[in-house]
Amino acid sequence: MPVPNLTLNNGVTIPQLGFGVFQTPPEDTQKSVEQALEAGYRHIDTAAAYYNETGVGDAIKATGVPREEIFVTTKLRNGDQGFDSALRAFQNSREALGVDVVDLYLIHWPYARHGRFVDTWKALEKLSGDGRIRAIGVSNFLQGHLEELIANTDVMPTVNQIEVHPTFQQKELSTFTVAQHMEVEAYSPLGQGADLESDVIKGLADKYGKTPAQIVLAWHLAQGRIVIPKSVTPERIVSNFESVDVSLELDELGRIDALDGDNRIGADPATADFDQMQK
Numbered sequence: 001m002p003v004p005n006l007t008l009n010n011g012v013t014i015p016q017l018g019f020g021v022f023q024t025p026p027e028d029t030q031k032s033v034e035q036a037l038e039a040g041y042r043h044i045d046t047a048a049a050y051y052n053e054t055g056v057g058d059a060i061k062a063t064g065v066p067r068e069e070i071f072v073t074t075k076l077r078n079g080d081q082g083f084d085s086a087l088r089a090f091q092n093s094r095e096a097l098g099v100d101v102v103d104l105y106l107i108h109w110p111y112a113r114h115g116r117f118v119d120t121w122k123a124l125e126k127l128s129g130d131g132r133i134r135a136i137g138v139s140n141f142l143q144g145h146l147e148e149l150i151a152n153t154d155v156m157p158t159v160n161q162i163e164v165h166p167t168f169q170q171k172e173l174s175t176f177t178v179a180q181h182m183e184v185e186a187y188s189p190l191g192q193g194a195d196l197e198s199d200v201i202k203g204l205a206d207k208y209g210k211t212p213a214q215i216v217l218a219w220h221l222a223q224g225r226i227v228i229p230k231s232v233t234p235e236r237i238v239s240n241f242e243s244v245d246v247s248l249e250l251d252e253l254g255r256i257d258a259l260d261g262d263n264r265i266g267a268d269p270a271t272a273d274f275d276q277m278q279k
């Protein structure tokens, strides 16, 4: 089955299943993204803070897949927040990626104590108006951050990229995000591997003759979220992509829903205060 496209609130389409490169070493990134493109992924998720945008760009240059068929997301580091610094940071990301236009550009964290995400967003609005970015969005924004942003700016974010996996589902924040006509993008969708050990997930994997990761990714896809699993392992890159062929029964989706808990892996956006700058 082909990967479904979702239509963002500005009309731009995004492949629902993408490929993440957080913690992929810079020297391995080109190879890993080339393997993903070969496997069929057409959506790559990187960030300035991953320090591997150049590897993503090299893969885009090296592949035979036309640029317009690849959806590329990158993100603004916390320490680059502010109107002028965001404009500069975007230019650096664009050059590292070697692309004219970035498909989706996100504010990586609210970094709220510094009070700069509204001004930062205005820079993203300008870049988007200038045709440098096809869609703009946010990541790790809690409801209060979204409300403040929406009240003080003109363009709605298209997505909120947040941590979502079976044992940490953020249902209230997801419901609020969707009610505002934004897509939820699930990061760490496999719980960085930890959620694959659940008996419920393993049981469903046995039933269908699929991998636990395919079961978890099929659950995300069935619930309409964008999902961006990461792997540097060639067989996993391929098998994760094949999750589009897996469909679960309603009661099985419900059994995974019931695994919800408070197993947050990443930082809490309410308190996260790192600048993401390389020292």
Ligand SMILES: NC(=O)c1ccc[n+]([C@@H]2O[C@H](COP(=O)([O-])OP(=O)(O)OC[C@H]3O[C@@H](n4cnc5c(N)ncnc54)[C@H](OP(=O)(O)O)[C@@H]3O)[C@@H](O)[C@H]2O)c1
Residues within 6 Å of the ligand: 019, 020, 021, 022, 023, 045, 046, 108, 139, 140, 161, 162, 186, 187, 188, 189, 190, 191, 192, 193, 196, 211, 213, 214, 228, 229, 230, 231, 232, 233, 236, 239, 240, 266
């Ligand atoms: N916006 C944000 O703040 C934020 C934060 C975190 C992540 N993200 C994005 O979301 C993407 C995914 O999140 P993530 O990298 O944190 O976690 P993830 O995709 O949930 O898990 C990645 C881990 O799971 C392993 N894995 C992958 N496929 C597997 C399989 N089929 N079977 C067993 N293990 C498997 C990988 O190992 P190997 O690589 O060794 O195969 C890696 O250790 C990131 O790459 C990034 O693009 C965004």
